[in-house]
Amino acid sequence: MSEHNEYDDNAIVNASSNLHMNDLLAMRLSRRQALKGGVGVTATVLLGGLGLTACGGSDSAAGLALGFAAVAKNKNDVVTVPDGYQVSILHALGDPMHYGDSSWQNNGTETADSYNRRIGDGHDGMYYFGLTEDGKYDANRSDRGLLCVNHEYVVQPYGLHPAGITAGASRVASEVEKEIYAHGVSVVEVKRSSGNDMSMVRGSKYNRRITSATEMAFSGPAKGNDGLKTKFSADGTKTRGTNNNCANGYTPWGTYLTCEENWLNVVGRAAGDDALRTAKEVVSLKRYGLTENRKSPYLWDTAGSDDLFARWSSSVVGASAADDYRNTANNFGWVVEIDPFNNTSMPVKRTALGRFNHEGAWPAPAVVGQPIVIYQGDDARNEYIYKFVSKALWSASDVNGGLAAGAKYLDEGTLYVAKFSADGTGTWLELTHGKNGLDASNALYAFENQGDVVINARLAADSLGATKMDRPEWGAVNPLNGEAYMTLTNNSNRVDPTATPTGSQLKPDAANPRYYTDTYTNADNTTKTNKGNPHGHIIRWKENAGSVAATQFAWDIYLFAAENNAAADVNLSGLTAVNDFSSPDGLYFDPRGMLWIQTDDGAYTDVTNCMMLAAVPGKVGDGGKATAAGGTATIKGANATPDSVRRFLVGPKDCEITGVAVTPDGKTMFCNVQHPGENGSLATPSSAWPDSQTSAGSSKRPRSATFIVTRKDGGAIGV
Ligand code: FEO
Ligand code: CA
Ligand code: CA
Ligand code: CA
Numbered sequence: 072m073s074e075h076n077e078y079d080d081n082a083i084v085n086a087s088s089n090l091h092m093n094d095l096l097a098m099r100l101s102r103r104q105a106l107k108g109g110v111g112v113t114a115t116v117l118l119g120g121l122g123l124t125a126c127g128g129s130d131s132a133a134g135l136a137l138g139f140a141a142v143a144k145n146k147n148d149v150v151t152v153p154d155g156y157q158v159s160i161l162h163a164l165g166d167p168m169h170y171g172d173s174s175w176q177n178n179g180t181e182t183a184d185s186y187n188r189r190i191g192d193g194h195d196g197m198y199y200f201g202l203t204e205d206g207k208y209d210a211n212r213s214d215r216g217l218l219c220v221n222h223e224y225v226v227q228p229y230g231l232h233p234a235g236i237t238a239g240a241s242r243v244a245s246e247v248e249k250e251i252y253a254h255g256v257s258v259v260e261v262k263r264s265s266g267n268d269m270s271m272v273r274g275s276k277y278n279r280r281i282t283s284a285t286e287m288a289f290s291g292p293a294k295g296n297d298g299l300k301t302k303f304s305a306d307g308t309k310t311r312g313t314n315n316n317c318a319n320g321y322t323p324w325g326t327y328l329t330c331e332e333n334w335l336n337v338v339g340r341a342a343g344d345d346a347l348r349t350a351k352e353v354v355s356l357k358r359y360g361l362t363e364n365r366k367s368p369y370l371w372d373t374a375g376s377d378d379l380f381a382r383w384s385s386s387v388v389g390a391s392a393a394d395d396y397r398n399t400a401n402n403f404g405w406v407v408e409i410d411p412f413n414n415t416s417m418p419v420k421r422t423a424l425g426r427f428n429h430e431g432a433w434p435a436p437a438v439v440g441q442p443i444v445i446y447q448g449d450d451a452r453n454e455y456i457y458k459f460v461s462k463a464l465w466s467a468s469d470v471n472g473g474l475a476a477g478a479k480y481l482d483e484g485t486l487y488v489a490k491f492s493a494d495g496t497g498t499w500l501e502l503t504h505g506k507n508g509l510d511a512s513n514a515l516y517a518f519e520n521q522g523d524v525v526i527n528a529r530l531a532a533d534s535l536g537a538t539k540m541d542r543p544e545w546g547a548v549n550p551l552n553g554e555a556y557m558t559l560t561n562n563s564n565r566v567d568p569t570a571t572p573t574g575s576q577l578k579p580d581a582a583n584p585r586y587y588t589d590t591y592t593n594a595d596n597t598t599k600t601n602k603g604n605p606h607g608h609i610i611r612w613k614e615n616a617g618s619v620a621a622t623q624f625a626w627d628i629y630l631f632a633a634e635n636n637a638a639a640d641v642n643l644s645g646l647t648a649v650n651d652f653s654s655p656d657g658l659y660f661d662p663r664g665m666l667w668i669q670t671d672d673g674a675y676t677d678v679t680n681c682m683m684l685a686a687v688p689g690k691v692g693d694g695g696k697a698t699a700a701g702g703t704a705t706i707k708g709a710n711a712t713p714d715s716v717r718r719f720l721v722g723p724k725d726c727e728i729t730g731v732a733v734t735p736d737g738k739t740m741f742c743n744v745q746h747p748g749e750n751g752s753l754a755t756p757s758s759a760w761p762d763s764q765t766s767a768g769s770s771k772r773p774r775s776a777t778f779i780v781t782r783k784d785g786g787a788i789g790v
Pocket of ligand 2: 317
C-alpha cells in the first residue's frame with residue numbers, strides 16, 4: 072500500500088502489554104556487558120556461547136556469484152536495469168486477457184463488468200508455475216507457465232475512472248463496481264516469444280480473474296464458526312471476494328496462496344455499533360482496528376443498498392448474523408488457496424493459518440516425510456511473525472493434487488507465533504485452543520474453540536507474549552539451507568530507549584534494535600526528520616536441529632537498511648553506494664538461491680526511486696554482536712559487500728517495486744511496479760510509466776504493471 076512520503080503508515084492497534092525484548096535484555100544482559108561485546112565476535116564464539124552449532128546448513132553462496140554492473144540510484148521515470156539487460160511489459164492495469172474486450176483506452180471508459188476479464192490494479196505478490204502440454208504443474212518448466220499476480224488495491228489519484236474517483240460522501244455505484252472487480256488476483260498463461268522474453272497468451276483457457284466478488288469457501292477450524300456467519304452464508308462456510316491481496320505464497324503441489332492485508336481499506340462500521348455487540352466482539356473488532364464510527368477509505372459501503380456494496384459495512388442492522396454483514400471483517404485477513412490449473416475451481420480460505428493483516432505465506436522447501444511449514448507476517452507496526460506446521464507429512468505424489476492436496480496439508484496443523492529473545496535464540500509459541508491459556512478463561516478474550524483462536528490470532532499471540540516487530544512484510548526461505556528471512560520494513564513507533572514510552576510506543580529491542588533520525592528533503596527543498604526505524608531491516612532465523620518444524624530457533628539481523636553515508640551505528644551492515652536502500656518489503660529467493668530484495672520506501676525517495684537488489688546471502692551467525700543507534704545490543708549478519716548485495720534495478724517515479732518471479736532456468740524474470748505516479752493526479756500526473764519506458768515524454772496515465780527482464784545475450788539473470 073502506498074505510503075505518500077510518510078515512511079510508515081499501517082495503523083497501530085496492538086495495545087497489549089507483552090514483555091518487550093528490552094525488558095528481557097535488561098534481565099539477561101547488562102547494557103555495559105552488551106557494549107563490551109562490541110562488533111566482530113566470531114560466529115563460532117557467539118553460537119558456541121549459545122550452545123548452538125554454526126554448521127548444519129550448506130553454504131548458500133556455493134556456486135552463485137553476482138555478475139552485473141550495479142545500477143545507480145536515480146529518479147527517472149523508467150525501470151533502469153544493468154547494461155546488457157532489457158525490459159518489456161507483460162501486462163498492465165486494464166489490459167484485456169480475452170478477446171472481445173477493447174484494448175485499454177487511457178481514458179477510464181472501460182466498463183465495470185469488463186474488469187472481470189481485464190488485468191486488475193495494484194500489481195503485487197506474484198508466482199510463476201511451469202505448465203506442461205497436458206495442463207499440469209511442472210516446477211522445472213521455463214518456457215511456458217501460469218503467472219498469478221495479486222491486484223492489491225485501486226490507486227487513488229487515478230482510480231480507473233474517466234475523471235478519477237468522484238468526490239462526495241457517497242460513492243458512485245458504477246465506480247465502486249469497477250473497483251471491486253479490479254481487486255483480487257489474475258491468472259494468465261505466459262509463453263516465451265522471442266528468446267527468453269515472454270508474452271501473455273490472450274484468450275488462453277487458463278486466463279482468469281478472481282475479484283472482491285468471487286465466491287469462495289472457508290475451510291479449516293473456523294469453517295462454520297459463528298464469527299464467519301453472514302447474510303450470504305448463514306452457516307459460515309462461504310464468502311465472496313478476496314481483496315487487498317498483498318504478498319503471496321505457493322505450495323509444492325502447484326497452487327497459489329494469496330494473502331489479504333489491508334482489508335480495513337474497504338470495511339466500515341457505523342457509530343453506535345459497539346452497543347449492539349457483545350463485549351467479546353468489541354474486543355475483537357478493536358484489536359483488528361475496526362472501531363465503531365469508522366469510515367473505510369474507499370467507502371464501498373456507501374454506493375447503495377445492493378448487496379454488492381452493502382456487504383462492506385460491518386454494522387449490526389439485522390436481527391442476527393444471518394441477517395446482515397456484522398461479520399464481514401472476519402471474512403478477510405486470511406490466506407486464500409487458488410488452483411491456477413483448474414479455472415473453474417472455487418478458491419478456499421484456509422483458516423488454520425490464522426487471520427491478521429496477512430502479508431504473505433512463504434513455504435519452507437518441502438521434504439518427503441516432513442510436515443509442510445509456512446512462515447507468515449502481520450504487516451502493521453507492533454505486530455507478529457507466525458509459522459504454520461501441517462499435521463500431514465509431505466508426499467511427492469501430491470504434486471498436482473490441487474485443492475484436495477490443499478485440504479490435506481493446510482486444514483489441519485499447528486499455528487505458532489514468534490518470540491525473539493535477546494540472546495539470539497527464539498521460540499515458536501503454540502496457538503492451540505486449550506494450551507498456553509488459550510481457553511474460555513483467558514483474560515484477554517474467552518477463546519471457545521480453535522476457530523475462535525485463528526479468527527483472533529492477534530489476541531492469542533498477545534496473550535502468549537509474542538515479540539512486537541517493526542512491521543513484518545515479506546518472507547522467503549533459502550532453498551539451499553532452509554533459513555527463513557523476513558523484511559521488517561520500518562517503524563515510526565520505536566522511541567528513544569532512554570525515554571518513557573507512552574501509549575503503543577515501543578522501545579527498541581534486540582530484534583528491532585535501532586532508534587535514529589533520518590533527514591528527508593521535500594520537493595520544495597524543505598526538510599523533515601523521520602524518527603524511529605525509518606529504513607527497516609531484514610531478520611532471519613534458522614530452526615534448531617535442522618527441522619523446520621522445530622519450536623526453537625537462532626536468529627540474527629541479515630541486513631540493516633540505511634543510506635550509505637549514515638552513521639556507523641545506523642549503517643550497521645556497511646552499505647555503500649552500490650547497495651544502500653531503505654524500507655525492504657518484497658523478498659524472494661529464486662530457484663537458484665539468489666535473494667531479491669525490493670523496496671517500498673518513503674524515507675529515501677528524496678534521493679532515489681524504489682528499487683530491487685540482488686543478494687547472495689550467507690547464513691545465520693556469520694556476523695556477530697553489535698550495538699545499534701540508540702544503544703540497544705543486537706546480533707547482526709556479516710557486513711554487506713558489493714559481491715554479496717548489489718542494486719539490480721531502479722523503478723519509475725512514485726512507485727513501489729513488489730513481486731518478483733524467476734523461471735527455473737534463471738533466464739526470465741517477472742517483476743511488478745505498483746502505483747507509479749502515486750503522488751501525482753490525473754491533472755498533473757507524476758509518471759507516465761509503463762508508456763514512458765519506451766516513449767520519453769509520454770502523457771499517458773501511469774499504470775501498475777508486470778514487466779519482464781531478460782539478458783540481451785540470452786544468459787541467466789543476475790550472474
Ligand atoms: Fe501491501 Fe504490507 O504491503
Ligand atoms: Ca507491499
Ligand atoms: Ca534520508
Ligand atoms: Ca510496504
